[in-house]
Amino acid sequence: xxxxxxxxxxVDGKEILRGINLEVKAGEVHAIMGPNGSGKSTLASxxxxxxxxxxxxxxxxxxxxxxxxxxxxxxSREGVFLAFQYPIAIPGVSIxxxxxxxxxxxxxxxxxxxxxxxxxxKMIKEKMxxxxxxxxxxxxxxxxxxxxxxxxxxxxxxMAMLEPKLSILDETDSGLDIDALKIVANGVNxxxxxxxxxxxxxxxxxxxxxxxxxxVHVLLDGKIVKSGDKNLALELEEKGYDWIKEEQxxxx
Amino acid sequence: xxxxxxxxLKDKLLEDFKKFDEQLNGQSTSVFHGKRKSAxxxxxxxxxxxxxxxxxxxxxxxxxxxxxxxxxxxxxxLDSLSNSLNEKIDLAAYLPEGLDADVLVFINGExxxxxxxxxxxxxxxxxSLAVAIAEDTDLINEHFGKYAKxxxxxxxxxxxxxxxxxxxxxxxxxxxxxxxxLCLYLNDTSKGNQLSINRNLIxxxxxxQVQIIEGHYNLNDDNFSLTNNLTEVLVGKNAKIDHYKxxxxxDKAYQYNFCQFVQQQSSTVxxxxxxxxxxxxxxxxxFLLEGxxxxxxxxxxxxxxxxxxxDNHSLVDxxxxxxxxxxxxxxxMGGSSKGVFNGKILVRExxxxxxxxxxxxxxLVSDNASINTKPQLEIFADDVRCTHGATTGQMDDExxxxxxxxxxGKETARKILLRSFIGEVMERMNSKPIVDYVNELIEAKxxxx
Ligand SMILES: Nc1ncnc2c1ncn2[C@@H]1O[C@H](COP(=O)(O)OP(=O)(O)OP(=O)(O)O)[C@@H](O)[C@H]1O
Ligand SMILES: [Mg+2]
Numbered sequence: 001x002x003x004x005x006x007x008x009x010x011v012d013g014k015e016i017l018r019g020i021n022l023e024v025k026a027g028e029v030h031a032i033m034g035p036n037g038s039g040k041s042t043l044a045s046x047x048x049x050x051x052x053x054x055x056x057x058x059x060x061x062x063x064x065x066x067x068x069x070x071x072x073x074x075x076s077r078e079g080v081f082l083a084f085q086y087p088i089a090i091p092g093v094s095i096x097x098x099x100x101x102x103x104x105x106x107x108x109x110x111x112x113x114x115x116x117x118x119x120x121x122k123m124i125k126e127k128m129x130x131x132x133x134x135x136x137x138x139x140x141x142x143x144x145x146x147x148x149x150x151x152x153x154x155x156x157x158x159m160a161m162l163e164p165k166l167s168i169l170d171e172t173d174s175g176l177d178i179d180a181l182k183i184v185a186n187g188v189n190x191x192x193x194x195x196x197x198x199x200x201x202x203x204x205x206x207x208x209x210x211x212x213x214x215x216v217h218v219l220l221d222g223k224i225v226k227s228g229d230k231n232l233a234l235e236l237e238e239k240g241y242d243w244i245k246e247e248q249x250x251x252x
Numbered sequence: 253x254x255x256x257x258x259x260x261l262k263d264k265l266l267e268d269f270k271k272f273d274e275q276l277n278g279q280s281t282s283v284f285h286g287k288r289k290s291a292x293x294x295x296x297x298x299x300x301x302x303x304x305x306x307x308x309x310x311x312x313x314x315x316x317x318x319x320x321x322x323x324x325x326x327x328x329x330l331d332s333l334s335n336s337l338n339e340k341i342d343l344a345a346y347l348p349e350g351l352d353a354d355v356l357v358f359i360n361g362e363x364x365x366x367x368x369x370x371x372x373x374x375x376x377x378x379x380s381l382a383v384a385i386a387e388d389t390d391l392i393n394e395h396f397g398k399y400a401k402x403x404x405x406x407x408x409x410x411x412x413x414x415x416x417x418x419x420x421x422x423x424x425x426x427x428x429x430x431x432x433x434l435c436l437y438l439n440d441t442s443k444g445n446q447l448s449i450n451r452n453l454i455x456x457x458x459x460x461q462v463q464i465i466e467g468h469y470n471l472n473d474d475n476f477s478l479t480n481n482l483t484e485v486l487v488g489k490n491a492k493i494d495h496y497k498x499x500x501x502x503d504k505a506y507q508y509n510f511c512q513f514v515q516q517q518s519s520t521v522x523x524x525x526x527x528x529x530x531x532x533x534x535x536x537x538x539f540l541l542e543g544x545x546x547x548x549x550x551x552x553x554x555x556x557x558x559x560x561x562x563d564n565h566s567l568v569d570x571x572x573x574x575x576x577x578x579x580x581x582x583x584x585m586g587g588s589s590k591g592v593f594n595g596k597i598l599v600r601e602x603x604x605x606x607x608x609x610x611x612x613x614x615x616l617v618s619d620n621a622s623i624n625t626k627p628q629l630e631i632f633a634d635d636v637r638c639t640h641g642a643t644t645g646q647m648d649d650e651x652x653x654x655x656x657x658x659x660x661g662k663e664t665a666r667k668i669l670l671r672s673f674i675g676e677v678m679e680r681m682n683s684k685p686i687v688d689y690v691n692e693l694i695e696a697k698x699x700x701x
Contacts, residue, residue, distance in 0.1 A: 048653075048657045049656070049657070050653055051649075051653070071656070071661075071662070072653065072656035072657055072662075073656045073657075073659050073660060073661050073662065073665075075657075076656070076657055076658055076659035077659045081657075082657050084654065084657075087654070088648075088650050088651050088654040090651050090654070090655070090669070090672065091672060091673075091676065092671075092672030092673065092675040092676055093668060093669075093672045098655075098658070098668075099658075101660055101664070101668065102655075102658040102659050102660055105659045105660050105661060105664065106659045109659070158658060162658070162659065
């Protein structure tokens, strides 16, 4: 589904991604872990098309298309979804209107008619109940005054409504209490199919207890330095990153 | 020898006044005309403000004072019999859909009876000021010119010296007007640069209620126009006013607008100023709260582009205790347009327990656009609650990216952000037809930004 080859990116002349290689196939869940500042969110932003980052090398192929060549909105319409680590508040735009606009922009891109208001309402209410989000949120301004956990749930709600091929969840677990974590993980799992895939960025095993990854990668200093199965995450939980850093030094 | 040849608008207007005065023969001893004469004396002493004037620091009116303007009577005012063209304006373009209102049309500052449509109800007087001067002389003599001060205000003195027509509205005690009053001020510049002077007097007695909408437009763009609009509003005890001013003139139009509200005990005023076009618009919006427990809401929206300059000056004078004022203005500036916001809140020594709020927020959508915003608090009482805030920012790139990442195109995202920015003010407006009408205009204006 997505093939990232030797991806390099910098911001303000500072190199942050230094040659990332990663392939994710349909039906797979990949976890990316790594210390603060290692470049996880940067990778997510570069894939989503944030302009601040300059891609200085490498390529990303998404379902046969050159992803880096697409505008951010077209990447989304093609099926890339980024659940932000820090979702933005947009005062004066209700969740319902925002999501409806997003859904219709995607439909238009694919040559489809606008969603019928009643169908939309039915669908969003369904997804909201799956994520245990109160109906009153529909009319609220997007992320304005939301608690940390509410923002994260709202991200997953948007994901559920947009039905992406590839979702990138950037620390969706942070700010969630234990119950909310289960609800969100359960929501993500329900959306899983053999046609879509996820990249889950996290610091903690507790999320991976619920969303079980097929692969775990360690990002260090802008490079994936180690990959393994779900047991790698358990090992990291226990030992931290120092041993990997040592390994890297030894290699150098 | 030094010969001064530069055109001087003030001299020309004084000349005009002289002619006007001479023409009046009979009327010239009336109380009303006496007031005009005093105003003209004041006008003579004043000069048009330059940027040296503290209140006009950011608003250069040279483009106005360099031009010659005449108070031409529009051919559209001739009644249909003598109007050889038998021409009538299609008002549809100026009437908000779904608004069932009494309509008063003023063309070049003169009431057009053939375009107006006013129903008559008990206890309510709605008519042209020119007619009221003759018919409601006592009321006019008692109230006219009493509330809006023209000392040190050249445009107000100018308006007061030429005052002859506009809206006269009197709502008697405990009357609630079922229909809103819609005043359309239309400039016809086909005969040359046009000076349109509108003068309104609104008296809302105890317990009465009224909704007033004012719309400013140009009928054509042959020449320049200068609108000088002055409104005095006396809001009686417990009375309620919902007021809208829609400034929609064209880019050859200059407008000076002065609105003075005087509020008596427990009265409520909502005033909404929407400025979407006109080359230069200056608003002086003044409130005097002279009775306790009054509420005043001042909402404002301005969207400018090109070389437009929209200047909103306001003064809320808390003269007595226990009143509340809430001012909320938002603007978007594009092109190389300029905005000015100056909000003065005066809390006098006696005005304890005053609540005064003020907020002005701006978005600059182009590098060449600018805004000068300044809150001015003068507080002489100690037990008061005043908050004020002014912000100016660019488009929020983070929000734009967030929306793009959800598949919303950049242009659409930009518009949604601008619309929602303004939406916060729109939410404070009560009239559904006006909100719909304004929303549509805002939508169109945002397209150009
Ligand atoms: N816009 C930016 N301007 C300057 N530096 C940036 C910018 N974005 C990221 N960086 C820097 O790039 C590095 C990687 O940041 P990134 O946010 O990708 O880390 P992360 O792995 O997501 O960390 P965390 O676990 O704390 O979320 C950091 O040193 C960060 O300061
Ligand atoms: Mg991060």
